[in-house]
Every structure is written in C-alpha cells, then in structure tokens.
Amino acid sequence: MSEPTRILLVDDQPLFRGAIAALLAGQPDMEVVGEAENGLLGVEAAHALRPDLVILDVEMPVMNGVEAVRLIREQVMDVKVIMLTVSDVEDHVLDALRNGAHGYLLKDLRPEQLYDMIRSVMRNETPISPGVAGRLLREIRQGSSKPRVTSPAAQPEQSVTRRELEILRLVAEGLSNKEIAKRLVITEGTVKNHVHNALEKLHMDNRIQAAAYVIRQGLGAPSGEPTGR
Amino acid sequence: MAHETSVLVICEHELLGEGLAARLASMGIQVLVTTAHNDHSVVLALRGRPDVVIIESTDPACIERVRALSPTSRVVDATRSIGRGYPTETMRFEAILDALPVNPQPEALA
Numbered sequence: 001m002s003e004p005t006r007i008l009l010v011d012d013q014p015l016f017r018g019a020i021a022a023l024l025a026g027q028p029d030m031e032v033v034g035e036a037e038n039g040l041l042g043v044e045a046a047h048a049l050r051p052d053l054v055i056l057d058v059e060m061p062v063m064n065g066v067e068a069v070r071l072i073r074e075q076v077m078d079v080k081v082i083m084l085t086v087s088d089v090e091d092h093v094l095d096a097l098r099n100g101a102h103g104y105l106l107k108d109l110r111p112e113q114l115y116d117m118i119r120s121v122m123r124n125e126t127p128i129s130p131g132v133a134g135r136l137l138r139e140i141r142q143g144s145s146k147p148r149v150t151s152p153a154a155q156p157e158q159s160v161t162r163r164e165l166e167i168l169r170l171v172a173e174g175l176s177n178k179e180i181a182k183r184l185v186i187t188e189g190t191v192k193n194h195v196h197n198a199l200e201k202l203h204m205d206n207r208i209q210a211a212a213y214v215i216r217q218g219l220g221a222p223s224g225e226p227t228g229r
Numbered sequence: 230m231a232h233e234t235s236v237l238v239i240c241e242h243e244l245l246g247e248g249l250a251a252r253l254a255s256m257g258i259q260v261l262v263t264t265a266h267n268d269h270s271v272v273l274a275l276r277g278r279p280d281v282v283i284i285e286s287t288d289p290a291c292i293e294r295v296r297a298l299s300p301t302s303r304v305v306d307a308t309r310s311i312g313r314g315y316p317t318e319t320m321r322f323e324a325i326l327d328a329l330p331v332n333p334q335p336e337a338l339a
Contacts, residue, residue, distance in 0.1 A: 013320070014310075014319055014320070014321050015307060015319075015320045015322060016310055016311050018248070018252060018322050019246075019247075020244060020248055021248075023251055086313055109244060110243050111243060111247050114244060
C-alpha cells in the first residue's frame, strides 16, 4: 500500500480546522501532519513539515491564502496546494490559481467530495468547486472586463504559437482535450502536446492557470467566434 | 443506567458539521448531524431532546426553533467559526466540551 498523502491544514478558525482534521483522520490514504492558523505560519509549517499537500483558507489574518500559496509554491518543492474557502470572489479565485494553486474548493462541499478532490489533485488533476467553475466560465463567455498585464509572459504571441493560443482559448472555455480534439479535428495526443508546450512557455503548472491567464489577458475568442459550448 | 450524552449538530456546512461529529464520536459521544435547511429533519432531531445542540446557521430563527422545541438543550452557537472574513474572536472545540453535561474522559481529549 502506498504512503498516505501528508496534509498541512491552514485556516484561521480552529473549530473548522479541527473538523477537517477529524474527517481526514478517517481516510486511510490521508494523514494530517500539521496545522497553522494564518498564511505566514502556513508558509513556515510547509517549510518545516514538507507536506505533500497544503489545504489553504483564503481570508486569514497576518497573511492571506492568496499570498501564502505564492510563497509556498515558490519556496517549497513538490507540494500541491488546494484553496478551501467560503470566498468565491473572482479575483481571489484567479489570483490563487495564478499564484500556483492546484485547486479551488468552496467549504460547502460534502466530505466525500472533499476526499475525492484531494485524491484528484494528487493525481495531477485540478479540482474546482462547481460553483466557482460556473463563475469562471461565465466570465470567459462574457469576455474579461479587467485585462491585466501581470502574467509570466507579457507578450504570449511571441512565445506561444497561434495554434497553442487557439487551444488555450478552448481550454479556458472549459473544454477537455478530447472535446478540443473533436472541434479542431486533430488527435487528442496533439492537443495534449500543444497544451503541454504552451504551459511550459508560460511557466505554468496546469490548465486552470492557463485559463485564468487567457481571461486576465483578454485573450478570449475574437468577436464573431463562438465562445459558448 | 447511566445517561448517554447526546449532541445534535445543525449546520449549513457539512464539512464543519460532520467533522465536529467525527471528533465527538471519537470520544464516545452520540452525535446526530442535520443540515439547517432541512426543516423536517431538524424538527425530528429535536424531538429527541439532545443534551447539547451545536448550531452553525446564519438564520436566527434556527436558535429560536431549538429553544422552543427542546428547551432543556444547551445551545452552542458555532456560526462564526465559518464564513467570510476573519472575526477577532475564534471559537474553540473546548467551548463545545464545556457545554456537555458530563465531561469526556481526559484521555479522550488527548
């Protein structure tokens, strides 16, 4: 049997933190190795404990989760980070994902959903709460009203090919590789390669970050092209 | 026959409610969890007159209902332990233990 996933919990509410720890204690493939009550202590604990996964609240005193995820991802190797919060504020979602979060979950999940999403992030997937995903997709469909130039690559067209950008747009629409392949009449493997290459060029870890990037940069489909599914 | 302590958790967030239940159950305390929006379930659960009712609900009518239907229950309001922002006061698990009619065995708290 493989080693359990070592988890660090960071949340300013001790009652909630303890509740999550008690739930995870009942899962044989998960082990809570530490707890912290704010982002700064969370970063320190991540350094000291080297967990496999950090579960981070967003709104916390001293240092919020959005800043903490950036520092953890910069400073701690091979750690996954999931945001677990009541905040579905778009800026929080996008900033957390851009800062390296591997998933964004809301606290209205059922316990079984949380377990599933923890397991999925450890399989290198990027779980997003359904409510948050819906908001992201709405923003994509409406077009970004707040384009920013804060991405790792300021002029992506200089590094990302037109085909890669086209595929990233479809990723941002929420399409799977299979769906993108069908739409562009190419193989799924080709899509996977394009996504992989684009992520490398943009110094991103996953497709959710890429989706956030497309939204932030206002790189959605040009007018006249369909943006819905 | 010794009275077995019973706790009812009425919650809006199942992660909190089920997690508290897991913690209390590990101490041998009988716990029932119901979601705050399920009125029928809440009323049924209160018929059992639990010793302690933990409430995590932003609806003020929830506490009133508990007090009306199970006036002997001790009420612990855990609503502020989850939500937007961060309150200056934090609620700890010990507040729930303090509300129990019989404190659990010390080793259970370790």
